[in-house]
Amino acid sequence: MKAVRFAAAGVAGMAELETPKVRSGHALVRVRSAGLCHTDIEVLHGRYGEGAFPLIPGHEYAGTVEAVAEGVTSVQPGDRVAVDPNIPCGHCAACRKGLTNLCATLKAYGVTENGGFAEYSLVKVGHLHAIGDLDFATAALAEPLACVLNGLGAAGVEASRPASALVFGAGPIGLLMALSLKAKGVAEVGVADISEPRLAFAEALGLTPFVSGSEQLAARAKSFDFVADATGVAKVVEGMVGFTADGGTALIFGVCAPDARIAVAPFEIFRRQIRLAGSYSLNRNIPQALEILSHDDGTMSRLVSHQLPLAEMLPFFSRHSGDPATMKVQFSAEA
Structure with a gap:
């Protein structure tokens, strides 16, 4: 499969990688849309997360389930899903308080684990949320919107x-x-x-x-x-x-x-x-974000200014667009 790959701090490129093999408790997701966030650029330069290189970035994404591990019943091939990227431990003091975003050992797809800027992504099934008939570009806004909702809740x-x-x-x-x-x-x-x-x-x-x-x-x-x-x-x-x-x-x-x-x-x-x-990140509130997006009249989806093939995303990791018309830039499998 093709993927954007951070080989080391400050080094980003296109790579041809093996498609991940499905393992216990996981599903293979065919990525249909993935949004670029400034955090991705911070990850590239080792200023955010653990500097877990090499890495496929991307923590704002949605797609279709391609395959599931044996015994998985919560999702099935063909399901249309959005990803909750945060992977908390579930048992530290913050997690026990319900503040999973402040987990002492927080990991995340696109930050410490391979994420969504690839044709396929292997994701734990508990991190997949049904998107109904939402288009994939809109569904990929669920992660940033969930961060917003966490902030409004904290306030x-x-x-x-x-x-x-x-x-x-x-x-x-x-x-x-x-x-x-x-x-x-x-x-x-x-x-x-x-x-x-x-x-x-x-x-x-x-x-x-x-x-x-x-x-x-x-x-x-x-x-x-x-x-x-x-x-x-x-x-x-x-x-x-x-x-x-x-x-x-x-x-x-x-x-x-x-x-x-x-x-x-x-x-x-x-x-x-x-x-x-x-406020920091999101806290298990992708479903609430998807609910808001499902009732939006299309205004929020207007924030997506670019839908590009994977290879055309690469320049956006190395430069900040000075064009004020550039808003949310997304990889789109349909572009």
């Missing part, structure tokens, strides 16, 4: 029922968060970014655009019940509290550099009763 969005929200970052994950807030009934959802083309796209999705650093945005200080960062820029995170309404919540969702630091005024957090929250 207590369901309980607090914010009337207004602001998301910093009009990239695919920021827009997915903003659209999820709309889907949860938040009346006003704004998106802030420095890219006017991306803000125009956000507005076309029914979101309120704000140019970061503008007078328009400055005039909305302390007015949003919920504020989230999806940029991973420390200075943006530092400024979130200034846009959070009294009694509101600020969520650190973007991935800042491990050595980045911010300055906040503890008195302001205290006096205005601001809640700070963080």
